[in-house]
Amino acid sequence: xxxxxxxxxxGRTALVTGASRGIGRQIAxxxxxxxxxxxxxxxxxxxxxxxxxxIAALGRRAVPLALDVTDVARCRAGIExxxxxxxxxxxxxxxxxxxxxxxxxxxxxxxxxxxxxxxLKGAFFCAQAAARLMADTGGGAQGGTIINLCSxxxxxxxxxxxxxxSSKSGLLGMTRALAAEWASLGIRVNAxxxxxxxxxxxxxxxxxxxxxxSMLAKVPLRRFGELGDLSGIAIFLASDASAYITGQCxxxxxGFLASI
Numbered sequence: 001x002x003x004x005x006x007x008x009x010x011g012r013t014a015l016v017t018g019a020s021r022g023i024g025r026q027i028a029x030x031x032x033x034x035x036x037x038x039x040x041x042x043x044x045x046x047x048x049x050x051x052x053x054x055i056a057a058l059g060r061r062a063v064p065l066a067l068d069v070t071d072v073a074r075c076r077a078g079i080e081x082x083x084x085x086x087x088x089x090x091x092x093x094x095x096x097x098x099x100x101x102x103x104x105x106x107x108x109x110x111x112x113x114x115x116x117x118x119x120l121k122g123a124f125f126c127a128q129a130a131a132r133l134m135a136d137t138g139g140g141a142q143g144g145t146i147i148n149l150c151s152x153x154x155x156x157x158x159x160x161x162x163x164x165x166s167s168k169s170g171l172l173g174m175t176r177a178l179a180a181e182w183a184s185l186g187i188r189v190n191a192x193x194x195x196x197x198x199x200x201x202x203x204x205x206x207x208x209x210x211x212x213x214s215m216l217a218k219v220p221l222r223r224f225g226e227l228g229d230l231s232g233i234a235i236f237l238a239s240d241a242s243a244y245i246t247g248q249c250x251x252x253x254x255g256f257l258a259s260i
Contacts, residue, residue: 004241005240006239006240006241007034007235007236007239007240007241008034008035008239008240009031009034009035009036009091009235009238009239010034010035010036011035012031012035012036012037012090012091012238013036013037013038013039013083013086013087013088013089013090013091014028014031014036014037014038014039014089014090014091014092014093014238015038015039015040015041015079015082015083015086015089015091015092015093015130016028016031016038016039016040016041016093016095017041017042017067017069017093017094017095017096017122017126018041018042018069018095018096018097019038019040019041019042019048019051019095020040020042020044020047020048020050020051021047021050021051021199021200022197022199022200022201022227023095023149023194023197023199023227023230024040024042024051024093024095024096025040025050025051025054026227026228026230026231027093027095027147027230027231027234028040028051028054028055028062028093029051029054029055029058029231030230030231030232030234030235031091031093031234031235031238032054032055032058032060032062033058033231033235034235034238034239035060036060036090036091036238037060037061037062037063037086038055038060038061038062038063039062039063039064039065039082039085039086039089040052040055040062040063040064040065041064041065041066041067041069041078041082041096042066042067042096043066043067043068044066045064045065045066048064049064051064052064061086063082063085063086065078065081065082066078069096069118069122069123069125069126070114070117070118070121070122072121072122072125075122075125075126075129076125076129079092079126079129079130079133080129080133083133088133089130089133089134089144090134090144090145091144091145091146091147091238092126092127092130092144092145092146092147093146093147093149093234093238094122094123094126094127094146094147094148094149094171095149096118096119096122096123097118097119097149097167097201098114098115098118098119098201099115099161099164099201099202100114100115100163100164101160101161101204102160102163103160104159104160104162107162107163111163112163115163115164115167116163116166116167116170118167119164119167119168119171120167120170120171120174123148123171123174124174127146127148127174127178127189130144130146131144131146131178131182131185131187134185134186134187135182135185135186135187143185143186143187143188144186144187144188145187145188145189145190145237145238145242146178146187146188146189146190147190147191147192147234147237147238148171148172148174148175148189148190148191148192149171149191149192149193149194150168150171150172150175150191150192150193150249151164151165151168151193151194152193152194152195152196152251152253152256152257153165153168153169154168154169154171154172154191154193154249155169155172155193155251155257156257156260171191172191172193172249175189175190175191175247175249176247179246179247179248180247183246188237188242188243188245188246189246189247190237190242190245190246190247190248190249190250191248191249191250192230192233192234192237192249192250192252193249193250193251193252193253193257194225194230194252194253195219195224195225195251195252195253195254195256195257196215196219196224196225196253196254196256197224197225197226197227197229197230198224199227206224212224218256218259218260219253219254219255219256220254220255220256220258220259221254221255222254223254224254225252225253225254229252230252233250233252237250
């Protein structure tokens with residue numbers, strides 16, 4: 001349990017998109033461990049069962065919702081539904097994302113639209129829906145906080161990942177612009193940029209021993225990220241410990257960006 005009051009999320013409510021597995025599941029559970037009640041979303045309601053169990057085991061309330069972030073109308077309705085179920089919304093984590101590696105000369109419109117619609121367009125309209133609720137009901141000195149999941153590709157060009165990198169670079173720009181615009185509403189907007197973490201989405205890379213050796217040689221801490229490495233930064237950005245921080249992106253990358 002969290003011990004310092006600055007990191008205490010008791011009485012706060014959160015929504016995490018793409019929370020059925022990997023980073024989303026880890027962050028949702030981390031917020032619950034700090035005291036928050038959490039709505040969790042995925043395209044399939046049944047896929048959220050393990051996340052709901054994780055949160056319930058911590059003694060916090062979990063609200064599962066089926067939500068495809070590429071459906072703007074459903075984003076709005078789902079976020080409103082979550083806020084009603086939880087009694088408000090203080091924290092949004094835009095984690096839902098997708099990636100497909102493909103040489104740029106082979107990228108077609110369907111792939112481009114699928115990645116950008118999920119990673120950037122979906123994140124914006126979820127943020128917009130959440131901000132309307134936070135501005136109306138989160139008010140006072142506390143306001144609300146939005147955390148976007150960026151990437152190393154928000155800062156570095158990666159071959160064969162142009163649609164993904166474009167979406168994550170756009171997400172970083174969106175983070176900064178919304179932070180500047182919504183500060184007057186009491187809403188902070190920040191981002192986390194995970195480095196090399198093994199998840200279901202990235203597992204294909206880790207099957208290649210040569211790729212692993214090459215990547216580890218570029219990471220000063222000489223290890224890949226573990227999902228638990230993201231818990232602290234998520235709690236920090238969701239809590240009063242970061243009350244004077246907005247518009248920032250925090251790499252959690254073992255020193256990768258600092259060393260290039």
